[in-house]
Every structure is written in structure tokens, then in C-alpha cells.
Amino acid sequence: MIKSCEPNNENYSCPIEKTLSIIGSKWTLLILRDLSNGTKRFGQLQKSLKGISPKTLSSRLQELEKEGIIIKKVYPEVPPRVEYTFTPKGERLRKIVLALADWGSEDHTALGV
Amino acid sequence: MIKSCEPNNENYSCPIEKTLSIIGSKWTLLILRDLSNGTKRFGQLQKSLKGISPKTLSSRLQELEKEGIIIKKVYPEVPPRVEYTFTPKGERLRKIVLALADWGSEDHTALGV
DNA sequence: CTGCATCCCTAAGGATACTG
DNA sequence: CAGTATCCTTAGGGATGCAG
Numbered sequence: 001m002i003k004s005c006e007p008n009n010e011n012y013s014c015p016i017e018k019t020l021s022i023i024g025s026k027w028t029l030l031i032l033r034d035l036s037n038g039t040k041r042f043g044q045l046q047k048s049l050k051g052i053s054p055k056t057l058s059s060r061l062q063e064l065e066k067e068g069i070i071i072k073k074v075y076p077e078v079p080p081r082v083e084y085t086f087t088p089k090g091e092r093l094r095k096i097v098l099a100l101a102d103w104g105s106e107d108h109t110a111l112g113v
Numbered sequence: 114m115i116k117s118c119e120p121n122n123e124n125y126s127c128p129i130e131k132t133l134s135i136i137g138s139k140w141t142l143l144i145l146r147d148l149s150n151g152t153k154r155f156g157q158l159q160k161s162l163k164g165i166s167p168k169t170l171s172s173r174l175q176e177l178e179k180e181g182i183i184i185k186k187v188y189p190e191v192p193p194r195v196e197y198t199f200t201p202k203g204e205r206l207r208k209i210v211l212a213l214a215d216w217g218s219e220d221h222t223a224l225g226v
Numbered sequence: 227c228t229g230c231a232t233c234c235c236t237a238a239g240g241a242t243a244c245t246g
Numbered sequence: 247c248a249g250t251a252t253c254c255t256t257a258g259g260g261a262t263g264c265a266g
Contacts, residue, residue: 016214017217022217024142030129033127052239055240056240082249092216093216100129101127168229172259174229191227191266193228194227
């Protein structure tokens, strides 16, 4: 039983709203999808997420890091290398993303079934 | 293992993109949340989704109906009564929405754990 | 009550150039 | 390579009025 948010409850009292605030933007789920196959670098993500701008990718990654979903590892080399990996919390989210993918790939020929 | 979308694959070859195209807009997940507690009328939804405009609610409901996620039942009364309920396909999606809610309500004090 | 039609507005992203 | 800084565009929604 999920409760709707009470009118006087602010700042994501409702878990769905909180989740939405984290993964609700355009590219986030796709980033998680691509990270699902293992650690990736900034450039790799930019390539696999055909069409994303570096600005947006950077923003989304920062959000995910701040939320404790991914970890950013910087190698002090030149040229710089940066890798992104799921945290345990991210791993749990990943499972759900996989479920969404499964759901999305169901056969829909029999509408509504 | 989720594959990224191949550059030359169009129209949501990737399940996540397809799912995103269905539930990706601002209110959809919240509508599903509120429908999670059982059949609801248009007006009920508009009330529990504090802030949504009738235009948007109408659009999202139509999309969900077209995708076979919910069923719209119209009672030929006056004033009109309309009810929205999950289809079996919608029920499966509902389970995942519940999982997202669970994930969102986890304790995040220990960041990344 | 349900839900279109209109008009309007803002914030999320795109494109690009630049730096450590 | 991995971003940041700027500028600019657009489409998703908000508000409102009206209709069956």
C-alpha cells in the first residue's frame, strides 16, 4: 500500500517522489543501464549514450554520486582517467532497472494482457 | 546484461528506452502510485495528485490506456463517472513501482551502503 | 464530472568552445 | 581525457475557459 503524499508533507515524504527526484531526468536510467555492464569511463558513457552532451552527462553523474548510487574513481594520470561504478545501493537500484527492462521487452501483441 | 542501443536501431530497440517512453514523463509514476491502492476516478486522481492540471492528467491517462497498462471504464450516467484500473500488464508494472518505492525509502544514513 | 482547446512559460538539455 | 562555462532552443506542463 503506497500512500499519496499528504498535502502538508514537503521534501519528498513519499518514496516514489524521492525516487523520481533521483532517477527522473531524461538520461539517468540510460546511464544506469550502461553502467549495468560494469565500470565505465566518462568517454565510454558519452559514446554509448549516443546524443548526450558532456554537460548533461557530467550533471547526471554528479547527482548519482551525491545520492550514493555510483562511485567516481579518479586515476592521477595524464591524460586523466575517471571510472564510474555502482555502490551497493546502486546495485539494488540496478536490479529494479533490470526489472523495468524485462517489463519493457514483454510481448505486447495481446494488449493489456 | 543490458545492451546499449545500437546507433542504427531506431524506435526503442532497447527495452529501457521503450519503458522510459511510457513511464518517463513527470506524473506517470505518481499516477501509477495512486492507482496502486485500487480503482480510482478522474477527480480522485486529480485530488490526490495535488498540483496536476486536468489536461496533463488526461494526457497521461490516455497514454497509459493506449499502452495497455490501465483500463478506462465509463459509466453512462449524468454527471459522468469514469474509473481507471490496472490491466494485468499494469499489475506487473505496479510491482516494479513498489520496488522503486521500497528502494526510495531505504535508510540512507550510511552513504553508498 | 470529465476532459478538450488555447495560450503561455520555464527549466531541462543541446551545441560549442575552452581548460587542467 | 574529463569535464566546465555560455548561450540558446524546445517541448512538457501550468492556468484557464468551455463543452457534453
